[in-house]
Amino acid sequence: xxxxxxxxxxxxxxxxxxxxxxxxxxxxxxxxxxxxxxxxxxxxxxxxxxxxxxxxxxxxxxxxxxxxxxxxxxxxxxxxxxxxxxxxxxxxxxxxxxxxxxxxxxxxxxxxxxxxxxxxxxxxxxxxxxxxxxxxxxxxxxxxxxxxxxxxxxxxxxxxxxxxxxxxxxxxxxxxxxxxxxxxxxxxxxxxxxxx
Amino acid sequence: xxxxxxxxxxxxxxxxxxxxxxxxxxxxxxxxxxxxxxxxxxxxxxxxxxxxxxxxxxxxxxxxxxxxxxxxxxxxxxxxxxxxxxxxxxxxxxxxxxxxxxxxxxxxxxxxxxxxxxxxxxxxxxxxxxxxxxxxxxxxxxxxxxxxxxxxxxxxxxxxxxxxxxxxxxxxxxxxxxxxxxxxxxxxxxxxxxxxxxxxxxxxxxxxxxxxxxxxxxxxxxxxxxxxxxxxxxxxxxxxxxxxxxxxxxxxxxxxxxxxxxxxxxxxxxxxxxxxxxxxxxxxxxxxxxxxxxxxxxxxxxxxxxxxxxxxxxxxxxxxxxxxxxxxxxxxxxxxxxxxxxxxxxxxxxxxxxxxxxxxxxxxxxxxxxxxxxxxxxxxxxxxxxxxxxxxxxxxxxxxxxxxxxxxxxxxxxxxxxxxxxxxxxxxxxxxxxxxxxxxxxxxxxxxxxxxxxxxxxxxxxxxxxxxxxxxxxxxxxxxxxxxxxxxxxxxxxxxxxxxxxxxxxxxxxxxxxxxxxxxxxxxxxxxxxxxxxxxxxxxxxxxxxxxxxxxxxxxxxxxxxxxxxxxxxxxxxxxxxxxxxx
Numbered sequence: 066x067x068x069x070x071x072x073x074x075x076x077x078x079x080x081x082x083x084x085x086x087x088x089x090x091x092x093x094x095x096x097x098x099x100x101x102x103x104x105x106x107x108x109x110x111x112x113x114x115x116x117x118x119x120x121x122x123x124x125x126x127x128x129x130x131x132x133x134x135x136x137x138x139x140x141x142x143x144x145x146x147x148x149x150x151x152x153x154x155x156x157x158x159x160x161x162x163x164x165x166x167x168x169x170x171x172x173x174x175x176x177x178x179x180x181x182x183x184x185x186x187x188x189x190x191x192x193x194x195x196x197x198x199x200x201x202x203x204x205x206x207x208x209x210x211x212x213x214x215x216x217x218x219x220x221x222x223x224x225x226x227x228x229x230x231x232x233x234x235x236x237x238x239x240x241x242x243x244x245x246x247x248x249x250x251x252x253x254x255x256x257x258x259x260x261x
Numbered sequence: 262x263x264x265x266x267x268x269x270x271x272x273x274x275x276x277x278x279x280x281x282x283x284x285x286x287x288x289x290x291x292x293x294x295x296x297x298x299x300x301x302x303x304x305x306x307x308x309x310x311x312x313x314x315x316x317x318x319x320x321x322x323x324x325x326x327x328x329x330x331x332x333x334x335x336x337x338x339x340x341x342x343x344x345x346x347x348x349x350x351x352x353x354x355x356x357x358x359x360x361x362x363x364x365x366x367x368x369x370x371x372x373x374x375x376x377x378x379x380x381x382x383x384x385x386x387x388x389x390x391x392x393x394x395x396x397x398x399x400x401x402x403x404x405x406x407x408x409x410x411x412x413x414x415x416x417x418x419x420x421x422x423x424x425x426x427x428x429x430x431x432x433x434x435x436x437x438x439x440x441x442x443x444x445x446x447x448x449x450x451x452x453x454x455x456x457x458x459x460x461x462x463x464x465x466x467x468x469x470x471x472x473x474x475x476x477x478x479x480x481x482x483x484x485x486x487x488x489x490x491x492x493x494x495x496x497x498x499x500x501x502x503x504x505x506x507x508x509x510x511x512x513x514x515x516x517x518x519x520x521x522x523x524x525x526x527x528x529x530x531x532x533x534x535x536x537x538x539x540x541x542x543x544x545x546x547x548x549x550x551x552x553x554x555x556x557x558x559x560x561x562x563x564x565x566x567x568x569x570x571x572x573x574x575x576x577x578x579x580x581x582x583x584x585x586x587x588x589x590x591x592x593x594x595x596x597x598x599x600x601x602x603x604x605x606x607x608x609x610x611x612x613x614x615x616x617x618x619x620x621x622x623x624x625x626x627x628x629x630x631x632x633x634x635x636x637x638x639x640x641x642x643x644x645x646x647x648x649x650x651x652x653x654x655x656x657x658x659x660x661x662x663x664x665x666x667x668x669x670x671x672x673x674x675x676x677x678x679x680x681x682x683x684x685x686x687x688x689x690x691x692x693x694x695x696x697x698x699x700x701x702x703x704x705x706x707x708x709x710x711x712x713x714x715x716x717x718x719x720x721x722x723x724x725x726x727x728x729x730x731x732x733x734x735x736x737x738x739x740x741x742x743x744x745x746x747x748x749x750x751x752x753x754x755x756x757x758x759x760x761x762x763x764x765x766x767x768x769x770x771x772x773x774x775x776x777x778x779x780x781x782x783x784x785x786x787x788x789x790x791x792x793x794x795x796x797x798x799x800x801x802x803x804x805x806x807x808x809x810x811x812x813x814x815x816x817x818x819x820x821x822x823x824x825x826x827x828x829x830x831x832x833x834x835x836x837x838x839x840x841x842x843x844x
Contacts, residue, residue, distance in 0.1 A: 078465050081413075082401055089406050130589035136410040136430055139465045237464040 066121040070099075071143050072151065072222050073129060075114035076106055076230050078137040087114060087138075090131050096120060100153070102219035108230040111139065117220050139237055144224055151222035154194045156182070157207055158214040161189045170210055177203045188213060284451040287417030287443065288317035291381065294424035296324060297457040300352050302343060302714050303327045304336040308356025309396055311383025313448035315354075328714065328743050331735040333360050335707035337367025337438075338733070341376045342711030345694045346669055346719070348502065350377040350432050351711065357384045358396030361403070361442070366701060368407040368438045373698030374523060375500060377436035379427045387415040387444040400442045409437030417450035421457050429460035434468025435587040436500055470588050470602035477608065480582045480599045481615035483556050484514060487580075489624050491547075491554035492516045493539060493568075496523035496697075497561010497585065497605055504528070504690045506609040507560065513613050515620040517628050519547030521562050522678075523697040526687040530666065536628045540568040541832045542679040545639075545841060546631035548832060551576050552839035553627075558582045561605050564594040565698065574837035584608050638843045639829050644684065650823035651799055653677055653752045657684035659803050660722065660750070663810055668720040669694065671712050673705030673729030676758035679828045681724045691716070703732030706749065710736060713745040720748065720810060727753040727779045737789040740815045748809050749791075749817040751782055754824050762827045767834075786817040793817035 077083055084103065091098050099117040106113035118125070129141040161184065164170050174180070179193035193203065197220075204215055285293075291314055295303070303325055307315040318327060330336040333355045340351025355364055361382040371378045385394040401413050410430045414423050420443065427439040484490055498507045504527050511518050511528075517536045518528060528535050537544030539551070548570075551557065557579040562568070569575045572594060580598040583591055584605050591600040601608050643654035657680060660668070666686035671694040672678040678695060687693065694712050696704040709723030730751050740747055761775040786793040793816060796805045802820065809816045832841045 082405065082411075085402055086405050093406065127589070127593060130591075130593075134587065134589045136463065136466045234464075 066123055068119050068121050070117060070119055070146055071122070071125045072146070072149055072220065073114070073116040073118065073125065073132070074142045074144070074222065074224060075116070075132060076108070076139040076233075077112045077114060078139070079105075079110065079112040080137055083112070083137060086135055087116075087132060090128060091116075091118065094124075094128070096124070096128070100219040102221055104221070106230055108234045111230060111234060115220055115222050140230070140233065142224060142227075144222075148225055149222040150225060151196070151220055152194045153197055153200060153220050154192065154218040155200045155204070156214075156216050157191045157193075157204070157212060158188050159191070159207060160211050160213060161186060163210050164189050167210055170207070173203065173206050179203065283453055285454040286313065286317065286448065287414075287420050287450050287452065288313040288448045290417060290420040290452075290454055290457075291424065291443070291448075292317050292321045292325065293454075294421055294457055295352065296321070297459065298350070298424070298428045300350070301326055303352045303354055304330055304339040304343070304711060305354025306330055306333050306336055306356065306360060307354070308360045308383065310357035310385055310445050311354060311360070311381075311448070313445065314381065314383065314443070326714075327354075328710070328739060330707065330710075331738045332733065333363035334366055334703065335710075335733055335736040335739065337364050337371065337378065337380065338701075338704050338707035339711030339714070339736075339739075340378050341367065341371050341374070341704075342671060342694050342708035342713075343715040344376045344378060344711075345708075345715065346691050346712040346721075347715030348691060349715070350379055350428060353378065353380040355380065355382050356396065357382060357400065358398045360396075361400040362398055364440075365403060365407060366699075368404055368440065370696055370699040370701045370704065371438040372407045372409065374696065375436050375496060376438065377431040378438040379424075379431050380438065380440040382440060382442045383448065384413065384442045384444045386446045388446070390415075390444070400440070404440050407438070408440050411440040411442065413442040413444070414447050415444045417447045417452040420447065421454070422460075425458060425460035426463060429463070430466065434466075469586055469604050472601075472603040472608055472611065476599055476601055477611050478615060480558075480601050481612055483580050483582060483599060484516075484558065484612075485617045487556035489550075489554045490514065490516050490556045490558060490621065491550055491579075492518040492558045492560060493521070493547075493551075493562055494518055494524045494527060494560040495521040495562025496527075498524055498527040499690055501561060501586070501604050501606040503561075503604075503606040503609055506606055506613070508532070510609045510613045510616075513618055514616045515622070515625065516558065517547075517550075517621070517625050519543070521565070521568055521697070522682045522693070522695055524562060525682055525685075525695075526692040527690050529688050530686040534625070536625075537632070538683055540565075541570070542683065542828050542830065543568075543832075544632065544683070545635035545830050545843060546628040548830070548838040548841045549631055550628055552578065552837065554579050556580045556582065558584070559595075560584045560609070561586070563587075563590045566594075569594060570832045570836055570838040570840075574839075584612075635830065635843065640684075643680075646823075648823070649799075651796075651802060651820060652826060653680040653754075653822050654684050655799075656750070656752060656802065656806070656820050656822070657681060657724075659806050661686045663803075663806055664720055664722070668692070668722050669712050669716055671695065671705050671709040671721065671723045673723075673725040674700045674702045674759075675726045675728060676754070676762065676826070676828050677724055677726045677752040679759075680752075692719075702729040705729055706733050706747075707736045707739075709747045709749070710739055710745045713747050717746075721746070722748040722750055724750045724752060726758060727751060727755060728757045728777055730782070731777075731779070734785065737786060737791060740791060741789040745815060746813070747815050749786075749793075749815065750809070751817065751819040752822050753779060753782075753819055754822050754826065755779070756824060758826075759828070761825070765825070765827070782817060782819045791815050791817055793819070795819040795821065797821045
């Protein structure tokens, strides 16, 4: 199996130490995290992690099972890039003189859909969002015109065929005390499930 | 003036009393939580940051037995031993900093061997966190990889809920160690206590996966069509309290069953379907037959590399059915044909109800044929040696005889562990306490102390090598003070024997630092007021063992065994299980 870029999406409780508990699952196996973003999710009180790694599907599947095993993780999904709508944001600081004097810069910025966030006499900050390759290309081009500072945000991604987490969260919460919480694709197919 | 003052004082003290009715300290809430969870024994060691908890404990000693260990590692291994023989959750107290870091080995051991443990550590005052305060360490982050769950309490109001969650998480699903770190201010803090509510549900935590009917049916179909079915079982059977369900299952279809060392004692040794131990130093037949069976049924075991040997040559011919409560174990090491997720206490009876009665006599006879080969070449010479020097195996043979196969046996790690697990005979479950996954030397003695508190009516024998005993020998002090009736059986071969065996076999006999000297153990024991004896000759062995077992209390017996004996059979590292060597 070939290594490729996978995006792992986690729904977790928002507790202190979660990033450590998740990240050591990767570092223990000497797997580099390319990008990690945590944010609130569509479901209230539930946090969302978006993690990008380069690995084979088998490794990613096992990682997701280990992650889901953590007490405070509700669900782990993994997707390839074609199953996602994804964006990364970037900020560039360049000298205003250079921007004003060098015509190609304006063309570059138009080409990549970047726009100015701040314009001062000494520098200008541009912002853009897109796939990593586009941002990489713009960065390389701007580097030739005295790029003073550059930062790129972690990937954020929407899963194309996800219906969101609201319904699932309700199922997680539904279980009355003393009943075991169960969650898989058979949850709503009780006829196929033994009850003891 | 005087009278007025007195009235005022009385009124104030009455008001304080009313307030005290509803307010308790965080430390007292810890005690109430332990009582509500049915805890009767705590293994621990006090220190600065956990003093308020020990102060509260002072008023609860009539209901909570506290065993003062001699090192925190001993404390957690004792709690593990307690959990293993009692089937209950082990509880450990330790202070911050070094107290907590000393728990780490035990946490790792309990994590990999799925022991339900709740550790409560003291921590510096919340306002000192991160200031490099005296005896401060980042316990939560240090223990994250080796705990099922951990949590830092900085406010007493959190204590009842944190402990309720801790006990619930530790014992449910696949059990594991949980650590609750409580800052000293929270231990002191008075708060409105509304009583203790046990935890039964955490929305993000699914202790058991749902049982899927069609997978049970597919598994039953595979078993019913199998000509050469073979069952492997692990500690899951014991943790699930499913010994009877397991027995019913294998008996109905006449399924030969081999065990991992963590599964040892779940099935009586003399059960006709028990075909022995799996893995590197396991029995000949179950290893060879793994690569001959047509359906391999794994119950509550995790295909450790010491069990599977070389994975790409492991049971490739067989269809694999894997029963496990932990979904992460399915397909982790061995690709499964049919996964049966769930608690084996529930899945086994469902499977049993769907499988056809069978005997598989010819298939079982193949196991017995190979077993005869092993008996002839390995077992008989090991148990009945003809040379002058004693073997570990013959000590085990006599021990079985004298305890009527019914002792609790704890082991340390190394050659004696393999010999003990291979040759000890068991009648009842929860009788074998060993460090399987982590291979922690120093485990045996403290684990035996805990094992005795978990099963005080049983004979507990700690079988330990001359290397391991020196790692946690300080726990003799715990035995001396609290009287655990542990029989300590040191099998002394004057070497770190397992490492020596590997150096002999794979490193051209270059014996690099495996020659370990021993103190006079009998004198050491005597210093702790524990009687003991050393045996060097075979003719004294049986009587000495009998004296050890008959003594009402702890006893140390050191048996000098042959120095350069190797444990066989052996699956060399990197070999397939069917390439197991008899010599």
